[in-house]
Amino acid sequence: MTELDITEVVRRSGVPASALRFYEEKGLIASIGRKGLRRLFEPSVLERLALIALGRAAGFSLDEIARVFSPGRRPSIDRRMLAAQAEKLDQKIRELGAMRDSLRHAAACPHPNHLDCPTFRRLLQGAMSGRKGARRKRAPRPP
Structure with missing residues (x-):
């Protein structure tokens, strides 16, 4: 499967569609297009959502989590930030x-x-x- 529609991402991640739209607005995730009215995502979005959930559980703000994600690159986690948290x-x-x-x-x-x-x-x-x-x-x- 090369793309997941928003319903599948919700089902597999447990993250509500409203949160996915909010994360997209904040630049934490990006859709790759649409199929009708539904957003489409790469399967790697599930890993990003897991990192977001882990960051939130550890007490990081969404803005702090956003700094981990560089556009088009793998996440870059600041070890000093982890130690401080x-x-x-x-x-x-x-x-x-x-x-x-x-x-x-x-x-x-x-x-x-x-x-x-x-x-x-x-x-x-x-x-x-x-x-x-x-x-x-x-x-x-x-x-």
């Missing part, structure tokens, strides 16, 4: 882990009222200072 994900994982631990503590807290619990109070202080799920106070950074 991995670092952001590590930070998010730490934050989510702290939030999970906080929720588990609150669920199993032996105090009859959460406000009587010193650990829960620290969690509240952390939330008020913008550190959701904070487990302990950190020393202030030197100026």
Whole structure:
């Protein structure tokens, strides 16, 4: 098969037709023509859509993903950008882990009222200072 119509791309990729049209407007993918009212794509569009999905799942914006695709060339992935995003994900994982631990503590807290619990109070202080799920106070950074 040398070309896929938009219906086949939707079926094989799971990406809605509206998203395919949007990706085409953003320059992430390109149709190669039309068959009646339906856009036609090269089979390689499926690999591009997989890369887009992977990038989105990793937290990249569509504009960041677009920079990976050079017109007419294979994708060129910036390794520094990947490392920076991995670092952001590590930070998010730490934050989510702290939030999970906080929720588990609150669920199993032996105090009859959460406000009587010193650990829960620290969690509240952390939330008020913008550190959701904070487990302990950190020393202030030197100026």
